[in-house]
Amino acid sequence: MANNLYSLLETAAARWPERVFVEFLGREYTYADMAAMADEVARCLKAHGLQPRDRVALCLPNCPYYVAFFYGVLKAGGVLVNINPLYTPAEIAAQLADSGSRVVVTVDVPMMTDKLLEVRKTSPELGVVVCSLGGCMPRLQGWLYGLFKAAKVAFGGGVMHHRDFLLPPGENLIFAKLKTPAKAVDMPEDLALLQYTGGTTGTPKGAMLTHANLLANTAQCVDRLSSDKPERIMGVLPLFHVFALTSSLLMGAALGAVLILLPRFTPASLLKKIKASRPTLLPGVPALFDALIALPEMRKSDFDGIACAVSGGAPLPPAVKQRFEAATGVILREGYGLTEASPVVACTLTTRQKPGSVGPAMKETLIEIRDAEGKALANGETGEIWAKGAQVMAGYWNNPAETALVLKKGWLFTGDLGHLDAEGWLFVTDRQKDLIIVNGYKVYPRVVEEVLQAHPAVAEVLVAGIAHPQKGEVPKAFIRVQEGATVTAAEITAYAAAHLNPMERPAEVEFRDSLPKTFIGKPSRKLLKT
Secondary structure, eight states, X not given: OTTSTHHHHHHHHHHOTTSEEEEETTEEEEHHHHHHHHHHHHHHHHHTTXXXXXXXXXXXOSSHHHHHHHHHHHHTTOXXXXXXXXXXXXXXXXXXXXXXOOEEEEESOHHHHHHHHHHHHHOTTOEEEEEXXXXXXXXXXXXHHHHHTSOOOOOBTTEEEHHHHTSOOXXXXXXXXXXXXXXXXXXXXXXXXXXXXXXXXXXXXXXXXXXXXXXXXXXXXXXXXOOSSOOEEEEOSOTTSHHHIIIIIIHHHHHTOEEEEOSSOOHHHHHHHHHHHOOSEEEEXXXXXXXXXXXXXXXXXGGTTOSEEEEOSSOOOHXXXXXXXXXXXXXXXXXXXXXXXXXEEEEOXXXXXXXXXXXXXXXXXXXXEEOTTSOBOOTTOOEEEEEEETTSOSEETTOHHHHHHHEETTEEEEEEEEEEOTTOEEEEEEEGGGOEEETTEEEOHHHHHHHHHTSTTXXXXXXXXXXXXXXXXXXXXXEEEOTTOOOOHHHHHHHHHHHSOTTTSOSEEEEOSOOOBOTTSOBOHHHHHO
């Protein structure tokens, strides 16, 4: 199975069978343990009627079940569909229907099971496998969870406990019993994962990531991010997000690393786990790093073991990078990518940094800057970022029209704006769709945000365009103030006047108690506008 992602786990289990692969809430699973669990999942899926390239959805938090079903589905020849458990029932139903998922796997957390049971009211043919979260905890903790917190689910009629799923199926063939046959869809032979994304146009679409795509990006991440130490990876970002999937789960297996899984993020619980488990690699998002160093109990020595901290998923404000590095002594690196590229396209180096740059392209990746007509631009000129490499998706699921808008001859049109310097280092300016046009002048919200973020009273800031009768659009700043600080709109305006040109200065300033974010902590202009 050399061209199957399962080969990462299979090879690691053969090489390091007794080495710990997963740590979860005090319980350890070796590579041999996880391979045996994945093999059992694959065997049972086939026994239940799984056919090659049938879609299986995972609606799971970070836990050993995610690891077992991820590798098990792939070994059985299925295609995975990641579902964000925080989505509404309507959003989950839409992704399940679009992907043609025939079964969804979840855990007995009431918030998750309630949503999926709601989905089944309108999709009764959907099979649901409910795993006992307490079953992968230490015994006493698991018993208490089952007694006080686990969802009370009525099994039967297409809803199955994972223990029954793992038994000989008999009459309970969860695939064979489904009334709706799998829809015939044109898909790559080695399709591994449908990862839903707003993509470059904002409408959710399933990016088709193949085994080859994800294996390529895993190798690229190993090349750029790994150290000479035995790796211990902090798995706090949700594995259903492709940045965490590649940088934690896949890269972990490729390196024979220990993957320390946290089912949910709070700054205090993460700091406590960092102190106890001493990770060497910490993938995160800007909000996570900022929240960590805001904790009064944080000490520089807590981060002594971390060889690499890498931020992705959202632009890294320079002020956050500076604060984190000053507080911890650890260089905070930044990656750039998108779901359609599995996801990493570029990343900074441990040995060298350039202010404002996300680094050079990953190994065997090409980056070019093109104008609106597709003409390559010279170094230093700003245009759309195009990327090409083995990690670029096969296309959007069942959506050739959208695919044609972003893929041409292997090039991915990212919809992001930026420039390259003479050494090929990438500087990302902004999203093309977020540009603010003031009297015909292009204003990049990220540039304004980075300036305002440097004000000592500003904790977070988002800048968006608002309509103006004469100028067309003008910038407006939405600001969350640092705890204990005070600042007025007039002071922000004066600060902006000293650091920004007249077109870039916010015409309005609005203070908010919080700014909207996506599920991984990425500030969201889309949610701000709604």
